[in-house]
Amino acid sequence: MRGRPIGAGKAGALLAAALLLTACDAGQKAAPAPPESAPSAEPASPTPTPTPTHRRLKPGAKGDDVKELQRRLKALNYDPGKVDGKYGPSTEMAVWAFQAVNRMKKKSTLGKSFWEALADPKEPRPVAKKREKHxxxxxxxxxxxxxxxxxxxxxxxxxxxxxxxxxxxxxxxxxxxxxxxxxxxxxxxxxxxxxxxxxxxxxxxxxxxxxxxxxxxxxxxxxxxxxxxxxxxxxxxxxxxxxxxxxxxxxxxxxxxxxx
The missing domain is CATH 2.40.440.10 (L,D-transpeptidase catalytic domain-like)
Structure with missing residues (x-):
């Protein structure tokens, strides 16, 4: 404060009171005083729940994205076996069938082009002129x-x-x-x-x-x-x-x- 200097006794009393107040802080540290014209802080927006990422998958992979792959294959009438989030032989063979129908090179490692095809798949082409229902x-x-x-x-x-x-x-x-x-x-x-x-x-x-x-x-x-x-x-x-x-x-x- 500007004006008369504060006496040593009074200054010591104020310092002791400040220390007592800051000891209630969980971190045991004195927080700096906010500026006189500090803007009001906006509430932080909640972090969105992450969705399964389409990472590069190899046989042996595990996780939510493998489950997503298995569910999607089943929905398209390919059978990857149990939906267990494990990229095993049954899922691998279903992947091969999907790649064959979609005119893709058969490979077990799945990247961006595979996920794109899975989102927009092709129907299998009939092999003969006769197209019986069964x-x-x-x-x-x-x-x-x-x-x-x-x-x-x-x-x-x-x-x-x-x-x-x-x-x-x-x-x-x-x-x-x-x-x-x-x-x-x-x-x-x-x-x-x-x-x-x-x-x-x-x-x-x-x-x-x-x-x-x-x-x-x-x-x-x-x-x-x-x-x-x-x-x-x-x-x-x-x-x-x-x-x-x-x-x-x-x-x-x-x-x-x-x-x-």
Whole structure:
């Protein structure tokens, strides 16, 4: 204050009172006095709840964005398995099927282009002129199949068909091996004989097979790689083969093509 100087006794008393007042502060520190013309402080806006970020995902990733991926794939009729937030083999194969339908390069690491495609996906293209309401379309070039129910896709899944390799094996009841190429023939067929559980054939074990072209069947397999690898059958992921026979009846049209 301007004017008469304050006496030492009075100044000491004021200082002691100030110290007593500032000791109530939680931080035990004296706060500086506000300026005479301090503006009124505006209330801080609440921090918005963060949404799952579309980070670069690799197999083995975990988190809310993986759950978002799994839910979105399910909504589009791809089956990534359990929605558990874990990027495992079942989710990876559903990703491959989505990339195939959307004419993208199949890769397991997901970046910006994948998330953009997932937000604006393409419908699978019919492979044949015949477009029955209940049918299966198999695209050998891109390695996926579509099960249609009521004229709409009910299930889209990754597959692995004939590798094209030359091999020799004995057929059932034969005494001499027969050699041939491991191909999945194109054409129009219908589903026929089926077997529940594991069936052992001369070429290996087939899970829940549904035959549609002689000895060629849809079936579950423990290995369904990104590339064609079978002896001619159409392999599919095990978690899908569990219920596939419940979706696909007998005598249902099957169109197998290798479109451009």
């Amino acid at each position: 049918r299966v379309d198999v695209d050998l070039k891109r390695q996926y199949l579509v099960l249609y129910k009521g004229g709409r896709p009910r299930l889209i899944t990754h597959i692995s068909s004939g590798s094209g390799e030359y091999y020799c094996a004995k057929d059932r009841g034969a005494t001499v091996p027969r050699c041939r190429y491991a191909t999945t023939g194109t054409g129009d067929f219908r589903t026929g004989r089926r077997f529940s559980g594991w069936e052992t054939s001369p070429l290996g074990r087939l899970y829940n097979p549904i035959y549609f072209n002689g000895g060629i069947a849809f079936h579950g397999a423990l290995s369904v790689p990104k590339h064609p690898a079978s002896h001619g059958c159409v392999r599919m992921p095990m978690h899908i083969a569990e219920y596939f026979p419940d979706l696909l009846g007998t005598g249902v049209p099957v169109h197998v093509r290798r479109p451009r």
